[in-house]
Each structure stands twice: as C-alpha cells, then as structure tokens.
Amino acid sequence: MVWLVMAVLCAAIWVGLIGFHGRFWQAGPILQPVRLPPDGSYPPVCVVVPARDEAESVQDCLSSLLGQDYPGTLHVVLVDDNSTDGTGALARAVPDPLGRLTIVTGQERPAGWSGKLWAVAQGVAETRRLIPAEQGYVFLTDADITHDPAHVATLVAKAEGDGLDMVSEMVALNCESAAERALVPAFVFFFALLYPFALVNDPRSRVAGAAGGSILIRRAALSRIGGIESLRGALIDDCTLALRVKRSGGGLYLGHSRLARSIRPYPHPRDVWRMVARTAYVQLRYSPLILLGTVAGMVLVWIAPMLLALFGHGPARLLGAAAWVASMASFVPTLRRFGLPVAWALLLPAIASFYSAATIGSAIDHHRGRGVVWKSRAYTEATGAGDAPAP
Secondary structure: OHHHHHHHHHHHHHHHHHHHOOOOOOOOOEOOOOOOOOOOOOOOEEEEEEEOOOOOOHHHHHHHHHOOOOOOOEEEEEEEOOOOOOHHHHHHOOOOOOOOEEEEEOOOOOOOOOHHHHHHHHHHHHHHHHOOOOOOEEEEEOOOEEEOOOHHHHHHHHHHHHOOOEEEEEEEOOOOOHHHHHHHHHHHHHHHHHOOHHHHOOOOOOOOOOOOOEEEEEHHHHHHOOOHHHOOOOOOHHHHHHHHHHHOOOOEEEEEEEEEEEOOOOOOHHHHHHHHHOOHHHHOOOOHHHHHHHHHHHHHHHHHHHHHHHHOOHHHHHHHHHHHHHHHHHHHHHHHHOOOOHHHHHHHHHHHHHHHHHHHHHHHHHHOOOOEEEOOEEEOHHHOOOOOOOO
C-alpha cells in the first residue's frame, strides 16, 4: 500500500509539472541576433562588470564588450573589487580605441552588503556620472562572460520592441569536461523548473526570475525600485532584482542566449558543488523545514519513480514507470540544447541526488557559521539576504 500511495503521488506530481507548470520542459526562447542600422536614435547603454580575481577571463570579456556593434552611446564600467591577482592592471591594458572603458577601483565593502552587489552599486553610481539623466539602460554582466558583437543591440531591440523593463538571458555554459556534461545541463534544467521562462515572461504571472550573467534593465526601472541599494545584501541578487521589477509593474523577459558564453570552466564535480552550495540554502530562506521538504520533493520527483519502476509491483510499478518516463522526456530538450545523447536522461536520479547533497551541504555550511563562501568571502544571514525570491 505504501508503494502504491507513493506511486500515485509521483504520477500526480508529474501530471501537474508537465501540464500546468509553464511548459518548463520546453527548450525556452532564444533571441535572434539583431544588427541595428547606424542612422537611428538609440538609447545609451552603460555596461557594469563587477570583477574580483578574474585575471583569466577579464581581458576576453572586456574586449568582447568594447567590440559591440551598437550604434548608440555605449560605456563599459569595470569595478575592480579588491582583486589580488592583477585583474585591474589587466583590464587597463585592454585596447580601447573608442574611449568606452572606465575602470573603478572598488572601495571596502560596508556592513550589510554582499560583495558583488557592492561592486555593482559602485559601477551603477559611475554610470550616473557618465550619463546624468535617467535614460537608457544598464547592462549587468560578469567578468567571465564573452559577448557576440550583436549582443547588446539584440537585447536593446527586444526591450524597445516589446516595451520591457528588463531583459535577461541564461548565457551558454561550458559543457566539455565529464563533470560539466553530467551536471551543467541539469543545472539549466532545474533552473527552468524553479523559474519557468513562460511564466516569468507572462505579465499576469507572479513568477519572476533572471540570470545574473546577462541582465539589461532600464535605468528608470532601476530607480523606481530604489536602485541597487534596495537589494543590498541579497545573495540571489538576479532573481531578487527581477522580483522587485515585476512587482513594480515592469515587464520581464527571460530566455537562453546564443550571443553570450561563460568561459568559466567546471572541470571537477566539486566545482559544480561549490556553485550550487553557494546559494542553495539562501534560496530555501535558511529554513530547515523547507530544506526537508525540498529534499523530500527531490526524492519524489526524480528518484522514487525509478525505484518504483525497478522494484515495485503491479499498479505501483506501472505508475512509477510512467513518472520516470515523463521525467526523462522532460529533460530531453535540454540535452539536445547541449548536444548530448538522449540516453543521458537515465542519469537524472543520480544527478538529482548530487544536487540534493549539495543543497544539504549548503545548509551544513550555514549552520557551521561558514555561510555562503565565494571569491574567498563568507556571507551569513546576518549580512542581509534581502527578499528571498520565490516562484
């Protein structure tokens, strides 16, 4: 009877996910490249790049941004956030024939701020000096991302054409090492499960999400929500920003990008583990009860269907097999996006176990007082987590 009840619950969950959860399993929207004609009036764009110890990637990132084919005013502001590896010097050595680049030496982080957001806040303050009026856009990106020359123009065209306040894209991630092939597609897949793109893009839905590596936001919309200062210590800053913008009445777009690529490698499983554990417990609002529910949910959604299909009997086995097939089928569009064999969907229970363990590890770090560790900094709830965004 217990197996049958579990099987019915698993099957019901998958009926709800496939039929009533924003078509999360679909591949998701992709913007087509746009090259704007030079004889037009285009809003100014200020790019803000927070950088801490990014010596390996900062020059490639800045070169791609300075080479944007955008006919309007474009400024690039890099904030060197107390790097110890020469990031600032490498950034200043990047050729800048059009005079688009400004390097800001980051100040010490005040209490209550996360490191990245404090760097972003300093960059946004510099954009106000470059373009005093509240016009145009701020483009937030990371120092480990490279951009196709048409990227900024494509983002602006989307925002202007659809009257949106914020356009965000999940950049293409490395998928070359064995660890990346096994774990990175699932990271994108689980993100889409938490923040279904169709619901984020629907103004009638309360779901709000963004991908921090590529966010174009209207300066007026940023001011309307109180600026970066209103986020302060938020550790999941991208989704918190999206939530604030949507609550203020702003339109959102979230999609996948073919025009921006992360060049940060994740060669070992431990690298992916650290990426997940960095904010997993923050997402759960530091709640042991929510953690318990999340782990139970992961078991019911991803692991139990396989166990039922292999070891169950009668109706329980049939329902479990149906749920297992549904889970694997939902993963197929993501696998195809990464050019991986469909058979890799068989690994989902093991991958889900890995992510569940990383989430538990994130909670253990927090309760041991380590909090969120990133770029040799540790943050705890005391720094201020801001609003915890919820789908």
